[in-house]
Amino acid sequence: MGEERDTATGPQRFRGDYPIVVEGLENRFGDHVVHQDLDLKVRRGEILGVVGGSGTGKSVLMRSIIGLQPPSAGDVQVFGKSIIDAEPDEAIGVRDRWGVLFQGGALFSTLTVGENVEVPLKQFYPDISDELRHEIARYKVLLSGLPEDAVNKFPSELSGGMKKRAGLARALALDPELLFLDEPTAGLDPIGAAAFDNLTRELKETLGLTVFLITHDLDTLHEICDRVAVLADKRVIAVDTVPKLMELDHPWIQEYFNGPRGRAALTAQALDELRKHMDMPVAAHAVKALDKPPAGKDKA
Numbered sequence: 064m065g066e067e068r069d070t071a072t073g074p075q076r077f078r079g080d081y082p083i084v085v086e087g088l089e090n091r092f093g094d095h096v097v098h099q100d101l102d103l104k105v106r107r108g109e110i111l112g113v114v115g116g117s118g119t120g121k122s123v124l125m126r127s128i129i130g131l132q133p134p135s136a137g138d139v140q141v142f143g144k145s146i147i148d149a150e151p152d153e154a155i156g157v158r159d160r161w162g163v164l165f166q167g168g169a170l171f172s173t174l175t176v177g178e179n180v181e182v183p184l185k186q187f188y189p190d191i192s193d194e195l196r197h198e199i200a201r202y203k204v205l206l207s208g209l210p211e212d213a214v215n216k217f218p219s220e221l222s223g224g225m226k227k228r229a230g231l232a233r234a235l236a237l238d239p240e241l242l243f244l245d246e247p248t249a250g251l252d253p254i255g256a257a258a259f260d261n262l263t264r265e266l267k268e269t270l271g272l273t274v275f276l277i278t279h280d281l282d283t284l285h286e287i288c289d290r291v292a293v294l295a296d297k298r299v300i301a302v303d304t305v306p307k308l309m310e311l312d313h314p315w316i317q318e319y320f321n322g323p324r325g326r327a328a329l330t331a332q333a334l335d336e337l338r339k340h341m342d343m344p345v346a347a348h349a350v351k352a353l354d355k356p357p358a359g360k361d362k363a
């Protein structure tokens with residue numbers, strides 16, 4: 064693996080297999096060990112879901128990868144470069160190649176949506192003209208599925224779902240190769256959450272993104288994640304597709320994926336798949352049967 068950047072052919076993009084490699088990571092806060100000997104490799108072009116019980120260290124892992132949480136041991140490589148102990152100047156070559164949507168959006172409340180999107184542009188490209196910067200911001204706002212007039216609105220004037228999209232627009236400001244999403248569908252209603260999932264998948268496909276996605280949302284895992292990493296016992300205990308994970312014997316995995324909510328998400332996904340083939344009589348029949356809640360069973 065290694066960084067291969069070709070300056071002669073336009074935009075420089077990572078061509079290795081694993082844009083993120085975490086090895087032997089340890090994070091501790093005083094006596095509290097959050098991660099120990101944690102390994103993880105994220106494949107180029109995948110949406111990797113990251114799950115785990117509350118407090119297992121999903122956000123701390125993300126913060127370690129983006130250099131906001133210096134680990135107590137181990138290494139993190141992004142695009143083939145170790146970001147641990149990297150000098151700020153050295154890190155800049157990497158840090159303008161990822162975008163982050165923090166939990167809650169983390170928008171600057173005194174700036175409009177457009178101005179929020181312009182913040183990273185000003186930071187990393189201080190020489191571009193005001194006009195071009197406004198135009199890029201407007202494009203990113205539209206790309207994130209917001210109406211054009213959202214550019215001039217303040218975060219307080221937006222709904223929860225719109226705030227997430229505004230945060231996404233800012234995360235996309237620098238045309239990143241890597242996108243980090245921390246619980247992007249938390250707090251959204253199911254329709255808003257499904258719309259956000261679709262947007263994430265479309266952006267991944269059209270922009271060729273690699274996505275690191277922390278979530279508790281089983282529908283998101285089933286619908287858009289290529290693989291899922293499970294955090295438990297201070298490390299990543301498994302990384303695989305959802306069906307493969309469901310075969311594992313670990314108690315947390317069983318409870319999470321095969322519990323009532325996990326089964327409901329699975330049924331919803333099966334319904335979606337069948338609806339795509341509704342012209343086939345057998346599919347229409349199966350959808351009718353699956354749509355009915357099973358008598359006497361949990362309805363979670």
Ligand SMILES: Nc1ncnc2c1ncn2[C@@H]1O[C@H](COP(=O)(O)OP(=O)(O)OP(=O)(O)O)[C@@H](O)[C@H]1O
Binds near residue numbers: 097120121
């Ligand atoms: N700056 C910090 N100082 C001390 N402890 C911290 C700090 N940041 C995180 N922790 C602790 O590290 C542990 C993991 O936190 P983290 O936020 O990564 O969990 P999480 O898996 O993302 O949880 P959730 O699903 O509830 O968001 C928690 O016990 C938390 O209290």
